[in-house]
Amino acid sequence: MKDRGIKVIKEKCVGCGLCIKVCPFSAIVLEDKLAVIDLSKCNLCGACKDACKFGAIEIFKPQIVDTGVIKDYKGVWVFIEEEEGKIAGVSFELLGKARELAKDLNSEVVGIYLGYNLKEKIPILFRKGADKVIVVDKPELKVFISENYANVIVYLIEKYKPEVFLAGATTAGRSLVSRIAVKVHAGLTADCTGLEIDKERRLLIQTRPAFGGNIMAQIITPNHRPQMATVRHKVMKELEESSSSVGEVIEENLDGEFIDQRVRFIDFIKEEGYKVNLADADIIVSGGRGLGAPDNFKLIRELAEVLGAAVGASRAAVDSGWIPYSHQVGQTGRTVSPKIYIACGISGQIQHLVGMQSSKIIVAINKDPEAPIFKVANYGIVGDLFKIVPLLTQKFKEILKR
Amino acid sequence: MKVIVCIKQVPETTEVKINPETNTLIREGVASIINPFDMYAIEEAIRLKERYGVQTFVITMGPPQAESALREALSMGIDEAIHLSDKAFAGSDTWATSLVLAKAIEKIGNYDLIICGKQASDGDTAQVGPGIATHLNLPQATYVRKIDSIDGKNKIMRVERLLEDGYEILEVFLPALITVVKEINEPRLPSLRGKLRAKKQAISVWAHTDLGLKEEEVGLSGSPTQVVKIFTPPPRPKGAIFEGEPEECVDKLVEKLKTHIL
Numbered sequence: 001m002k003d004r005g006i007k008v009i010k011e012k013c014v015g016c017g018l019c020i021k022v023c024p025f026s027a028i029v030l031e032d033k034l035a036v037i038d039l040s041k042c043n044l045c046g047a048c049k050d051a052c053k054f055g056a057i058e059i060f061k062p063q064i065v066d067t068g069v070i071k072d073y074k075g076v077w078v079f080i081e082e083e084e085g086k087i088a089g090v091s092f093e094l095l096g097k098a099r100e101l102a103k104d105l106n107s108e109v110v111g112i113y114l115g116y117n118l119k120e121k122i123p124i125l126f127r128k129g130a131d132k133v134i135v136v137d138k139p140e141l142k143v144f145i146s147e148n149y150a151n152v153i154v155y156l157i158e159k160y161k162p163e164v165f166l167a168g169a170t171t172a173g174r175s176l177v178s179r180i181a182v183k184v185h186a187g188l189t190a191d192c193t194g195l196e197i198d199k200e201r202r203l204l205i206q207t208r209p210a211f212g213g214n215i216m217a218q219i220i221t222p223n224h225r226p227q228m229a230t231v232r233h234k235v236m237k238e239l240e241e242s243s244s245s246v247g248e249v250i251e252e253n254l255d256g257e258f259i260d261q262r263v264r265f266i267d268f269i270k271e272e273g274y275k276v277n278l279a280d281a282d283i284i285v286s287g288g289r290g291l292g293a294p295d296n297f298k299l300i301r302e303l304a305e306v307l308g309a310a311v312g313a314s315r316a317a318v319d320s321g322w323i324p325y326s327h328q329v330g331q332t333g334r335t336v337s338p339k340i341y342i343a344c345g346i347s348g349q350i351q352h353l354v355g356m357q358s359s360k361i362i363v364a365i366n367k368d369p370e371a372p373i374f375k376v377a378n379y380g381i382v383g384d385l386f387k388i389v390p391l392l393t394q395k396f397k398e399i400l401k402r
Numbered sequence: 403m404k405v406i407v408c409i410k411q412v413p414e415t416t417e418v419k420i421n422p423e424t425n426t427l428i429r430e431g432v433a434s435i436i437n438p439f440d441m442y443a444i445e446e447a448i449r450l451k452e453r454y455g456v457q458t459f460v461i462t463m464g465p466p467q468a469e470s471a472l473r474e475a476l477s478m479g480i481d482e483a484i485h486l487s488d489k490a491f492a493g494s495d496t497w498a499t500s501l502v503l504a505k506a507i508e509k510i511g512n513y514d515l516i517i518c519g520k521q522a523s524d525g526d527t528a529q530v531g532p533g534i535a536t537h538l539n540l541p542q543a544t545y546v547r548k549i550d551s552i553d554g555k556n557k558i559m560r561v562e563r564l565l566e567d568g569y570e571i572l573e574v575f576l577p578a579l580i581t582v583v584k585e586i587n588e589p590r591l592p593s594l595r596g597k598l599r600a601k602k603q604a605i606s607v608w609a610h611t612d613l614g615l616k617e618e619e620v621g622l623s624g625s626p627t628q629v630v631k632i633f634t635p636p637p638r639p640k641g642a643i644f645e646g647e648p649e650e651c652v653d654k655l656v657e658k659l660k661t662h663i664l
Binding site for chain 1: 413438439465489492493495496497500523524525526527528529530531532533535536537541542543544545547560563564565566567568569570571572573574575578583584585622625626627628629630631632633634635638639641642643644645646648649651652653655656658659660662663664
């Protein structure tokens with residue numbers, strides 16, 4: 001505690017208040033024309049120091065202790081997630097990113113693959129960027145239970161000591177790695193949208209949205225290993241499949257002790273009627289209050305069908321009971337970042353925007369030209385969605401010959 | 403049975419605006435609310451109280467002003483509130499936060515169920531719930547959309563978890579921790595009587611010393627992660643908005659999207 005802190009140099013501070021404006025934590029006030037920092041709110045992020053034109057703010061952070069222990073940690077690990085017996089798309093995206101990180105660290109990419117009957121699915125991991133795959137193939141691991149998976153991976157981390165550990169920011173990924181990070185006392189950053197390496201210090205610079213994406217934070221873990229992060233879907237690029245599928249497979253044979261008897265899987269009930277899930281979708285077509293009635297969601301479904309897209313919804317549509325909650329995009333629903341997000345009859349309140357504003361292309365269709373959704377849209381049509389959406393469906397049907 | 407709800411006070415993001423000159427969040431005058439997901443956690447605890455007669459607690463880690471969040475939970479019907487407030491807690495990341503909350507839960511003792519919201523609306527990590535479970539060596543069920551049943555005698559709870567493409571039914575032995583999603587219930591408004599009771603009720607305040615924690619185990623020094631930089635994302639480029647005849651607009655839009663879709 002003592003070696004970290006922030007100080008205003010009274011002689012240099014002119015009380016201009018620039019630092020107050022940039023502080024994301026509202027931790028600074030002016031008292032007698034001097035900036036005063038409330039340490040209970042301050043996060044030492046340095047925004048004020050960068051903004052101060054008078055060099056009046058000093059921040060102390062401890063020097064990074066490069067202990068021998070940290071040097072023992074090697075390799076970039078990727079948790080390979082399964083989804084209904086197939087490898088999840090986000091795992092391939094992470095292997096692609098891990099390849100880059102491993103190059104900068106002069107290290108190797110290791111896939112961590114748990115489950116049952118995995119053998120045939122291993123080669124694709126090498127074609128997608130893995131140098132090695134550590135496999136734990138057990139009937140008890142057929143169903144994902146976060147406790148069991150965490151126990152196995154904690155054992156592997158303690159044995160092999162990876163430098164970086166990545167997992168998808170999925171329901172499974174987040175539930176799992178939060179447990180692992182506490183057990184191995186590692187730093188963990190959630191839902192990253194950017195990852196790079198500070199080569200000199202061998203640090204993983206993790207960039208993630210905070211405050212619903214209105215602010216981006218860069219986070220490091222200087223003194224703990226592995227450096228752990230979950231990563232948002234569809235942000236990292238997966239590699240073109242290489243023809244060489246050679247790599248080292250390490251089979252770990254654990255006994256049954258990693259099974260937590262306190263949790264029992266009973267059943268999984270798949271949501272019927274929708275082919276694509278929101279997180280995996282390259283395209284999402286979403287409907288909102290502008291649809292007016294539950295039956296009108298069929299317009300959204302028809303367009304989604306033609307595009308091979310998933311169906312999303314605003315909170316208003318979900319709260320009206322027009323579509324199940326699992327489709328809700330936004331603050332109290334899911335966060336998505338597809339290649340194309342088509343918002344139909346959604347005004348675009350901030351709670352909705354925070355759930356989709358990291359989409360690559362946003363398309364808005366709304367009758368109100370003042371609707372906030374148009375402020376984030378790359379393309380928009382002002383008009384009647386009941387005319388426009390069927391026309392779009394028709395056009396794409398022709399183009400895509402579906 | 404004893405049920406403990408963990409909540410967080412967050413800025414009400416509906417009112418968060420960006421200052422166009424400095425491109426930063428305007429936080430002055432922004433009201434603080436209970437994290438939306440935590441409202442469902444509070445409601446679920448109160449429903450368990452009504453259904454099974456459990457004793458309910460609410461805890462929060464936060465600055466002195468977070469007391470108002472605890473009072474709101476009390477006014478809804480939670481029995482007891484504890485405020486974990488200490489300058490030493492400031493700057494805690496999810497690791498240190500889950501440690502502090504776990505120690506407080508241990509101190510309350512004899513608990514059967516911990517309920518957290520799925521994630522907080524300011525940080526969006528979803529890490530603290532599972533973190534608490536791990537510190538306490540408890541089993542967990544995240545993203546719970548329904549508590550099907552609690553068998554108090556055999557200490558087994560059956561829940562439904564909302565996943566990406568459906569839901570999972572899980573049985574968990576108590577004591578356990580769950581995190582809940584919006585679908586689980588609809589939070590009630592506090593009654594007038596509840597408000598009056600909450601106003602008068604004593605709230606214990608615990609610091610790190612009350613939890614048997616050293617100063618260096620909490621706050622910034624107890625946090626493996628460090629925020630090194632904060633910046634505003636580049637604004638999205640101004641879009642092309644079409645108005646006029648629907649047919650023409652649709653043609654223009656399809657033209658733009660074609661290359662991305664094919």
